[in-house]
Amino acid sequence: MRLSGRQIDCIRGGRGVFSGLDFEASSGEVLAVVGPNGSGKTSLLRLIAGLLVPAGGSVVLEGGEAELTLPEQSHYLGHRDALKPALSVHENLSFWRDFLGGKVGDVSQCLTAVGLGHATHLPAAYLSAGQRRRLSVARLLVVRRPVWLLDEPTSALDTAGQDLFVGIMRDHLAGGGIIIAATHAPLGIGARELRMGGGK
Amino acid sequence: MTALAALIRRDIKIALRVGGGALIGVLFFLTVTVLMPFAIGPDMALLTRLGPAILWLGALLASLLTLDRLFTADHEDGSLDLIVMGRTPLELACAAKALAHWLAAGVPLIVATPVLGLLLNLDGTATSAVALTLLVGTPALTFTGMIGASLAVTLHRGGLLLAVLVLPLSIPVLIFGVAASQAAISGPLSFGTPFSILCALSLVSLVVGPFAAAASLRHGLD
Numbered sequence: 001m002r003l004s005g006r007q008i009d010c011i012r013g014g015r016g017v018f019s020g021l022d023f024e025a026s027s028g029e030v031l032a033v034v035g036p037n038g039s040g041k042t043s044l045l046r047l048i049a050g051l052l053v054p055a056g057g058s059v060v061l062e063g064g065e066a067e068l069t070l071p072e073q074s075h076y077l078g079h080r081d082a083l084k085p086a087l088s089v090h091e092n093l094s095f096w097r098d099f100l101g102g103k104v105g106d107v108s109q110c111l112t113a114v115g116l117g118h119a120t121h122l123p124a125a126y127l128s129a130g131q132r133r134r135l136s137v138a139r140l141l142v143v144r145r146p147v148w149l150l151d152e153p154t155s156a157l158d159t160a161g162q163d164l165f166v167g168i169m170r171d172h173l174a175g176g177g178i179i180i181a182a183t184h185a186p187l188g189i190g191a192r193e194l195r196m197g198g199g200k
Numbered sequence: 201m202t203a204l205a206a207l208i209r210r211d212i213k214i215a216l217r218v219g220g221g222a223l224i225g226v227l228f229f230l231t232v233t234v235l236m237p238f239a240i241g242p243d244m245a246l247l248t249r250l251g252p253a254i255l256w257l258g259a260l261l262a263s264l265l266t267l268d269r270l271f272t273a274d275h276e277d278g279s280l281d282l283i284v285m286g287r288t289p290l291e292l293a294c295a296a297k298a299l300a301h302w303l304a305a306g307v308p309l310i311v312a313t314p315v316l317g318l319l320l321n322l323d324g325t326a327t328s329a330v331a332l333t334l335l336v337g338t339p340a341l342t343f344t345g346m347i348g349a350s351l352a353v354t355l356h357r358g359g360l361l362l363a364v365l366v367l368p369l370s371i372p373v374l375i376f377g378v379a380a381s382q383a384a385i386s387g388p389l390s391f392g393t394p395f396s397i398l399c400a401l402s403l404v405s406l407v408v409g410p411f412a413a414a415a416s417l418r419h420g421l422d
Contacts, residue, residue, distance in 0.1 A: 076285060081278060
């Protein structure tokens, strides 16, 4: 499987964020998107996720499932956790499992895997920032998607959480997955770098 | 189907839990209807004549009250991004969300109507006519309101804009809803005619609403 972008232009609010961007990532590879604030890291991820329309160029996934679009084969882990404070940890995760569909795993197992096994019935409103992030990471595990788009995945995670996350990423790569991560901190895993220029 | 059922279940659960706002609509409906007799005075005949219109206006405003959270809550916490990316067609997801909103916020209004009918001196026939027209008409309010909610989703405090956008669209529903109720109470028109048009309005909104909302969400995201 190979994810590649050719000559991508991104314009937001009438301002060119980046232009003529090329990137490429194959199965088992991590592409770390680095660059200063405002250089378009999040825009690039949202563009791959189909949440932004590129002003020019295109992103293609070769070797994926033919009848599904790229966003339908991707996980997007953004700044916002997509968690409902009124629902319990377990309810939040089982909703996303049922809604996202495809190949799914067991909710309780995934919660244990991210260290939230003790808090399954707690409303998400009572979770700390780190725990919320862990619950979002559990979403990556409970539904199988080959492409992971991660925006600052390790922010708010403690050292143990970061180690855990590195293990989770390694498993995903070993299974032939692709990871594109926008990050400032080192991911703790061998990655190709895509350096974004400063804002123009 | 699992995906849509999950979405409906989740939205109803959230609406019924603390801070969900499903019952706020009913309370508002109750308040508006209780205030009316005080404003109009103790003229029983006048109350009976205005009753259906008051109930319909109350229900319209009450359904508008909770509608602005339909997509905003999901937009703010990032859920909407994942819903747009998901394998379920966005049109169906929108329809599921509107259905959940109607079940959680619209049905309680209809259930409350018989009680409120008493306050407005409506007899059994009149109350059941109003309840029946509300049952048929409130889905139209929700599904057309959804278009407004999807347009206002990226705006902070889009609630006012929503009201301005949605209220004109609800005029036909209001006209035929009240006309059908009045026809059942006093004639001379037959109940069937305006009621059929009300049904037609609801069916059209069930079809148009999800497509318009999905298109607006796709273009509005950034």
